[in-house]
Amino acid sequence: MGLDLKHCSVVLTGASGGIGAAVARALSGAGARLLLVGRDAGRLAALARTLETHPDQPRRVEVLAADLTTSAGVEAVRRVALARRANVLVNNAGVASFGRLDALDDAHILQAVTTNLVAPMLLTRALLPGLLAQRSAAVLNVGSVLGRLALPGFSVYSATKFGLRGFSEALRRELIGTPVRVQYLGPRVTETGFNAPEVEAYNRKTGAAVDHPDDVAAALLQLLRDGAAERFLGLPEKLAVCVNGLAPAALDGAFKPHRLALSGA
Template identity: 45%
Template sequence: MRLSEARVVLTGASGGLGSALARQLAEAGASLLLTGRDAGRLATVALPAGCEVRRVAADLTSEEGIAALAQAARDFGADVLINNAGTGGFGLFENQAPKTVAHILATDLAAPLRLTHALLPVLRDRPAAAVVNIGSAFGSIPFAGFAAYSAAKAGLRAFSQALRRELADSPVRVIHVAPRAIDTALDPPAARALNAALSNACDRPEVVAAHVVDALRRGVAERHIGFPERLFARLNGLAPELVDRGLRGKLGVIKQHATAQHTESP
């Protein structure tokens, strides 16, 4: 897709990955419709001079938020939707309140599906269009301590693949990008400490944003970031019991940090 002519709706634009993405897309010449819940945070996203930008505050877990953003996207003439907004979900599943689990599924799975559904009629009318879903390595390597988050991201991966197959005869490309850990505010201190304890690689948001922009430009269907993560994703597909065994050895340290998370934020 030619980014200099793209009209991009970007959710989660005020977050760590979203603001890096907004900058890189604007530098490539794209016009932007940025969204997040907090209008004040959205206003602080720094962009190069001369870029066409609109900002809409909307909570994507509500019907009203989806409807308001869909209307703004129609007025804007969107041809790209990037479903990037998300919430983290670190903690032992049995310690998470039902409302926490519901919030993770609503934000990380239901919201991108509902927004995509609302925007498809607009995107189908364009000569070339794309939906980009920001998943996670945990969508292919479901991880202890992230059960609901892994379920949401695995659902988003399956949705991306099914929709891509359904829209194969349309102008709409469906792209799924699965980052590993990113250095943003999404993860609470206990999850960051776990990453450090397990020596999990953590990418800068600018690096991940460059992958997303590249995948969009080339129309790449699937982009999994990080070599060991790509390998483990394949292994988990072929022989999940091997990954079960590997993670069993890390369960003590995962539980220790997940318990700290539960104490910090019951």
Template identity: 35%
Template sequence: MSSINNASVLVTGAAGGIGQALVKALDKAGANLILTDVNEERLKQVSSTMAKRPPFFVADVSNPTDRALLINFCEQQDPPLQMVINLAGINHFGALSDHNDVLLERMLMINLQCQIALCRDLLPLLSQNQPSTIINVGSILGSIGIPGYSVYCATKFGLRGFSEALGRELSDTKVAVRYFAPRATKTALNDARVNEMNAALGNKADTPEHVAEALLAFIETDKKRHYLGWPEKFFVRLNSILPGLVDNSFIKQLPTIKRFFQ
């Protein structure tokens, strides 16, 4: 499926920065939304500001019980679920030594493991409602390893690989798996240090609204993957064929990057 009008769409991380902008854009485009997030207060707020007052379900998708309850909730909705957009994620910038075991496990769980588990658990429902779509929202950092983001990159590289492999696994069905990769975005995921570092390096950052509109435009195409932003999409391609050139670029930037480590 490519048209969003009248489609039933589950959005995870719907109360986040990109999530809030995206559900507004989807609502305007005529989607029938189901919202989920771990933050009940913000989720209620998001739903209440929308004309259709879409149904929402508070869930921690890293929790198997919550996932099962969420899927049961989706099964009860009309029209039947046709699309899931996985937006849930967390970030941490700093040296690898700054990532303790608790943070490591949390990032791997939220950014990767629970995304995989949710796709697995939703597949029976999406298979019943073909044509259907899974859109995993990753990052440019899922294709380029950047100093200070070693763990975050690992999770996003993993999500990109999972999306690619699952898409090929399901290529004999009408369940499409697609991958969308924004660049730096002006949300609460980036703290003051990251914003200052991006400014020092001359890195551009998009607004959540811009990312939401680009994601909406991507949905309306048949493309399997999309990388947002220039020159970032160029560096994604360059890193895949001539990684040594990208290595040299980061070697030059490394003193500036490390200045912002905690």
């Protein structure tokens, strides 16, 4: 059983981004109470102004500027989430990482792992006591298809999203019998400002399908409503994820176009 979004108090990280803003609009439309988190206070405030407000419940949308890679940022979110009796945490904030491993420097790798993997783990741990005190709660981690199917050029990014999936699976099993459900959503390429021009070129060369952020938002709300453990967007991607799970080496030869695209050929 999933959640009735009208009665949910949601903490949404990465709310100012392309997918986050679409999710915020969809959740607001469904009547959820929202705490929108990102680093850029101006972008969060602008988004909050565009969301439907309920005159009878004037504090349905709040914003909080916090850097989730810092303990002060995590603590700030924990405090407000507890005060708002949050029962849903959507770990959506993330940064991109693309390129041959030998071209990525230490700071880039650490930033990607810290933002995409360590921050959601620490934030989840911080909010967990409050979530466990609710009648029904969820932690929904926004991963990626690249968190089950790793491609050339995405070694670091895939490591973060595979890690987030492992975290989600273990925690889901750890929390069986409690009110907290743990879920993982794996979008495929989505049209936001996330992907740098070289990634867009790679995606064009390799024929990657591209979704609109509203498609991801719809899938995310559906996941919260139906309570499934995980879901990936796109039928070919779902199939590739299954095959990769059963026999990953069988697919190793399938990514020559990706290697060529990565080397700029």
